[in-house]
């Protein structure tokens with residue numbers, strides 16, 4: 146059984162697998178997949194709902210979307226298609242377009258990363274090691290440092306959402322037991338693993354307003370979860386407090402204000418877990434424009450590149466006479482050089498054409514590498530991973 150530093154924390158995927166990573170209990174694996182898929186769908190639906198409530202464009206349904214939004218979507222998707230075709234990035238500065246992109250793409254792209262990390266099996270061993278970074282910690286271990294994530298070309302904060310949902314799910318499914326009052330409580334007191342993500346993007350400033358909205362909803366639901374998880378002692382203490390407060394009406398205002406302030410503080414703390422910085426992956430890591438990425442690269446536990454490499458391929462590929470000998474340049478070389486041992490890179494994209502050059506460069510710098518599985522991972526019907534993906538792990 147795979148565990149994190151505490152023997153009481155279990156990796157639910159590993160519980161369904163034998164020592165070779167094959168599912169020995171298909172029933173248990175199916176139940177886990179269904180539960181994790183439902184959990185994911187619920188969370189992401191509430192994020193999209195929040196975005197729809199917050200931004201006027203999204204209040205219109207597909208049929209009644211304003212003409213300008215439809216035009217924005219059509220021209221943006223055309224530019225994105227051109228970008229992938231020519232290997233040169235598209236402009237991403239129009240707020241209408243960014244919003245259209247987020248509503249359309251956030252659920253699917255979050256699902257890709259989540260599905261890769263929740264899937265087991267020998268082809269995805271690197272992903273399983275990445276998943277274990279997000280297992281909860283016991284209360285004694287709560288000082289453990291957060292998982293540090295570089296979400297490169299992360300746009301609206303998609304990778305952070307996927308990883309936040311993952312770490313909450315992994316905390317929710319830890320073994321529980323009934324206590325004397327038949328309350329079902331975790332076997333050990335646990336806390337979901339902290340995740341700190343920096344979105345590195347060519348258009349970081351333009352994405353920031355949307356990053357704030359989508360991560361605000363995630364922060365909100367984390368706050369609610371903490372409330373739900375109160376112990377009975379804590380609830381009793383609150384009841385006593387309420388009675389005392391009833392007797393002293395003046396104190397009510399003070400207590401409520403303090404509570405609100407605490408909630409605001411917790412909310413801000415959650416939101417601070419995502420920041421956005423400029424980077425240009427076509428430039429070397431040592432270039433001044435990549436200074437923030439250079440500072441983070443040596444500390445990151447996980448790098449995610451979703452749908453950004455191929456649209457930069459013409460600037461990234463260093464061509465050799467033989468295609469098999471091609472290498473990647475830009476900031477990739479610096480990241481491969483500077484990342485710490487154990488760091489993991491997950492890439493998903495619209496094509497696999499860049500993988501040979503990327504994986505060969507990874508091998509040059511001492512990374513173990515793997516192309517994605519032959520068939521898309523699936524946590525059930527309608528819950529699939531990406532078609533093209535690859536993984537690297539620094540030795």
Ligand SMILES: C[S@@+](CC[C@H](N)C(=O)[O-])C[C@H]1O[C@@H](n2cnc3c(N)ncnc32)[C@H](O)[C@@H]1O
Pocket residue numbers: 225234235237250254297298299300301303345346347348424425426427450451452453456457
């Ligand atoms: C197609 S979107 C993908 C966004 C998100 N990762 C997803 O999977 O939906 C490409 C993202 O990469 C960013 N990007 C494109 N070229 C870049 C570059 N050279 N350096 C950094 N970011 C880049 C864009 O601004 C955009 O946010």
